[in-house]
Amino acid sequence: MGQIIVVGAGQAGASLVAKLRAQGCEDAITLIGEEPVPPYQRPPLSKAYLLGEMARERLYLRPESFYAEQGIALRTGTGVAAIDPEARHVTLTTGEVLPFDQLALTTGSSPIRLPAAIGGDLGGVYTVRGLADVDAMTGEFSEGRRVLIVGGGYIGLEAAAVAAKKGLQVTLVEMAPRILQRVAAPETADFFRTLHRSHGVDLREGVGLDRLTGEGRVAAAELSDGSRLEVDFVIVGIGIRPNTALAEAAGLAIENGIRTDAQGRTSAADIWAAGDCASFPYRGGRIRLESVPNAIDQAEVVAANMLGAGQAYEATPWFWSDQYDVKLQITGLNAGYDRVIRRPGAKEGTGSHWYYAGEQLLSVDAMSDPRAYMVAKKVLDAGGSIPAEAAADPDADLKIYMRR
Incomplete structure (x- = not known):
């Protein structure tokens, strides 16, 4: 039986180990996290949890018992001091040395x-x-x-x-x-x-x-x-930086995060990366996405690839933000836009902004306008577009572009 170690017990790490087990992985799995609590959701921290509207236990991604039931050794309150890619082991801050056959880095990011x-x-x-x-x-x-x-x-x-x-x-x-x-x-x-x-x-x-x-x-x-x-x-709140110090000290390639190929492999054999800390190929370039959806989706693809799937990660970026009673939903990436089209929403105080580069739709910001968001997301996820004149016309039925 092999040994899999996952360093970083956030959204990506928790998703990765759960996916490994769901896909039938029988190797020993250890999930290591510096915080003294099980993996939890971060988005509610600055909203419902801070407002006192969510109990701590509801933050947890899964009950703590899940990890034991799945045969996952969850090591909370534990730091990793060093990685040795050649000897294939990690050294914990306690001095303990753990061997691995495969290692996944889901170390996340830290605030500036x-x-x-x-x-x-x-x-x-x-x-x-x-x-x-x-x-x-x-x-x-x-x-x-x-x-x-x-x-x-x-x-x-x-x-x-x-x-x-x-x-x-x-x-x-x-x-x-x-x-x-x-x-x-x-x-x-x-x-x-x-x-x-x-x-x-x-x-x-x-x-x-x-x-x-x-x-x-x-x-x-x-x-x-x-x-x-x-x-x-x-x-x-002036930004975050990917946690790459461990990877860099181990000699892994760094490029705005831990550099990976399309499948999540780093520059070292049998070492993978996913989530905020990882940069990956995207549409001829390279990006790093700081979002919960990316952490989950990328981690699950990496888990499958650790088991031999050979699957490229196709990112479909989406994000959200809750402020007062407004829910902002964003789909796509707006880099390179040259104009913005406003589409009024059905109610006052709602609407959406559509980013275009020429005739190609790149991204949409929807403010309490879930219909606009869902149509745009499905079209963009399918690699399509919507004419700007249709986006600007509140009477135009945009759903027809979901079928093209």
Whole structure:
């Protein structure tokens, strides 16, 4: 019987080991995670869980008993210090050495933190990534307190929405000219800017953070426009980086993540990678996707390939974000778009933005408009397109393009 080790007990790691067993793998499987809890969902952390609307146990992807029942050795609260691809073993932070026949890296990503030089190490400064992060900040969310959100991407906007709903005084700063600068069109940014301001968020674009000040704990923020804010705590949402240190130290190829081929193989024999940490071929280039759907789908393909399937991973990107009562659903990737078409939704405050490169539909942002999202997703997943004039016409029946 062989030995399979999976390093990283997040969404990708949990999906991978479950798929191995579901496909009849009889090898010994060990899933190693640094956090002291079973694999859990991350998206609800900054929404339902932070709002107190979801119990911790509901976050768990599967009951802890599942792993024992499936013969999966779940090692929580355990770190991996090193990988030796030639000797085919991993060394744990405890000094224990575990041999492997196949190894999968699902090490995920980590939030970018503020430098200590500008006050990033002060008490009361948080990131939103893991369960411990959210547990640590939960006590801060009392009505009337003042929070500064640094970063106008989806994580920052979601945190701002939760804080505003709980009655806090919220200021959000984004050093780029507008929110969602790197991920969405100005039209989508306009929609969410209006939404947040309507809920009382003091949203400041083109304004960066110079430094945080306080005696051991943050008390104020000095901004790039010369203004100063008194704050009770700070949430930082300025992006994430793939966790590649283990792979890099082991000599694996790195290219905006752990470089893999179309099947999920790394540059080392019998070592695979999936999820946030992995970059893979996509439409003549190479991408890395930071999303739950990708973590699940890619991990399941890698699991099949570890058992000899020889299947290329065909990514069908989709994402979502919940802010207030708006559900944003995104399908496709908008890189390279040259125009955006707005399609009104059936109700006020809803609608969708359609990204085109020439006549080709690339991506859609749907704001509480599930019909537009589902049609666009099915068409894009099938490699098709929808004429821009049809997308712009609210009376046009777009379903006809799902059959082409």
